Amino acid sequence: MSGSYENELAVALEAVRAAAEVCQSVQASITPDVLEKKDRSPVTVADYASQAVVCRALAEAFPDDPVIGEEDSAALQQPDQAPFLNRVKEELGKVGIDGTPEEICGWIDRGGQSEYSNRFWTLDPIDGTKGFLRGEQYAIALALIVDGKPQLGVLGCPNLPTAEPWDGQPGCLFSAVAGEGAATWSMEDSDAAPVMVRVSETSDPASAVMCESVESGHSSHGHSAQLAEKLNISGQPVRLDSQAKYAVVARGEADMYLRLPTRKDYNEKIWDHAAGVLVVLEAGGTVTDLAGRELDFTHGRELRENRGVIVTNGPLHSAVLETLGAIGVA
Numbered sequence: 322m323s324g325s326y327e328n329e330l331a332v333a334l335e336a337v338r339a340a341a342e343v344c345q346s347v348q349a350s351i352t353p354d355v356l357e358k359k360d361r362s363p364v365t366v367a368d369y370a371s372q373a374v375v376c377r378a379l380a381e382a383f384p385d386d387p388v389i390g391e392e393d394s395a396a397l398q399q400p401d402q403a404p405f406l407n408r409v410k411e412e413l414g415k416v417g418i419d420g421t422p423e424e425i426c427g428w429i430d431r432g433g434q435s436e437y438s439n440r441f442w443t444l445d446p447i448d449g450t451k452g453f454l455r456g457e458q459y460a461i462a463l464a465l466i467v468d469g470k471p472q473l474g475v476l477g478c479p480n481l482p483t484a485e486p487w488d489g490q491p492g493c494l495f496s497a498v499a500g501e502g503a504a505t506w507s508m509e510d511s512d513a514a515p516v517m518v519r520v521s522e523t524s525d526p527a528s529a530v531m532c533e534s535v536e537s538g539h540s541s542h543g544h545s546a547q548l549a550e551k552l553n554i555s556g557q558p559v560r561l562d563s564q565a566k567y568a569v570v571a572r573g574e575a576d577m578y579l580r581l582p583t584r585k586d587y588n589e590k591i592w593d594h595a596a597g598v599l600v601v602l603e604a605g606g607t608v609t610d611l612a613g614r615e616l617d618f619t620h621g622r623e624l625r626e627n628r629g630v631i632v633t634n635g636p637l638h639s640a641v642l643e644t645l646g647a648i649g650v651a
């Protein structure tokens with residue numbers, strides 16, 4: 322079957338798979354000692370290496386496309402950061418990518434765009450850095466935005482258990498192309514055919530499964546608890562890091578994902594949402610901000626015209642927005 326953005330999808334999937342391999346290799350090196358010292362160096366290395374892998378692939382396949390990525394190499398180029406740069410080089414070597422320090426920084430900085438344009442990619446090389454460091458969920462998130470709308474999204478979730486037909490082995494990918502649905506792929510078996518995913522049909526709020534951040538600084542747990550009470554939701558919220566939350570809503574394991582502002586001055590970043598939004602929309606779900614507006618990807622790095630992000634299977638959306646309004650969150 323041929324679809325639109327076929328080449329883009331193939332390139333994005335391959336790039337995200339390679340980035341996931343690098344990230345898993347770095348995550349495996351995290352020892353209890355590193356964790357205890359609250360040493361962020363593993364995520365630093367993996368963030369840069371992942372962005373280098375993906376941006377290198379995009380530069381090769383789509384040299385004219387700008388990339389708005391989370392990271393840039395400015396800090397990495399400081400003399401005292403040489404050990405990190407060396408480790409990034411080593412990790413890239415393990416997946417068969419050889420580059421000089423200058424080339425590596427050049428790949429990373431391919432993601433240094435910050436202005437909106439008609440066609441651009443946005444990349445979060447590691448989304449959910451706290452989850453990554455805890456050895457838990459994180460994602461590599463890549464989306465192509467054309468005329469302000471996500472048209473292609475790929476989420477790599479290296480630690481998220483696969484669903485049918487791969488039976489719980491860890492590591493899956495999600496992809497979506499606008500108008501063509503959303504699919505999941507095995508991370509392990511790159512020859513396996515994808516399987517389409519679909520949101521749940523839950524329409525009774527009381528039986529809904531909610532998911533939210535592990536980190537209470539990223540989404541107000543107090544407000545989601547109030548919402549759950551109002552809607553008579555008795556099940557505990559599922560807490561996981563990263564855009565894996567969009568993935569579990571897309572495949573119907575959770576019915577909603579709430580990202581409720583914890584402070585006035587934080588604007589959500591486009592790379593934290595673009596890929597996940599398209600995966601959920603194409604799986605049949607609904608995504609808006611607290612005011613019921615679509616997310617607006619036309620303002621550079623930030624979703625500065627939106628507040629909060631509400632993701633549901635669709636049937637639950639209006640009840641969630643209304644109730645949030647009623648408890649004074651919207």
Ligand SMILES: Nc1ncnc2c1ncn2[C@@H]1O[C@H](COP(=O)(O)O)[C@@H](O)[C@H]1OP(=O)(O)O
Nearest residue numbers: 447448449450534535536538539562563587593
């Ligand atoms: N104050 C904040 N409010 C909302 N999101 C944040 C905040 N600080 C960092 N983030 C970003 O939230 C996302 C992860 O949140 P969660 O896993 O809880 O959903 C990440 O993209 C993280 O960046 P990063 O990509 O560097 O991890």
Ligand SMILES: [Mg+2]
Nearest residue numbers: 445448449593
């Ligand atoms: Mg992120």
Ligand SMILES: [Mg+2]
Nearest residue numbers: 391445447448
């Ligand atoms: Mg990140």
Ligand SMILES: [Mg+2]
Nearest residue numbers: 391447449450
């Ligand atoms: Mg970050």
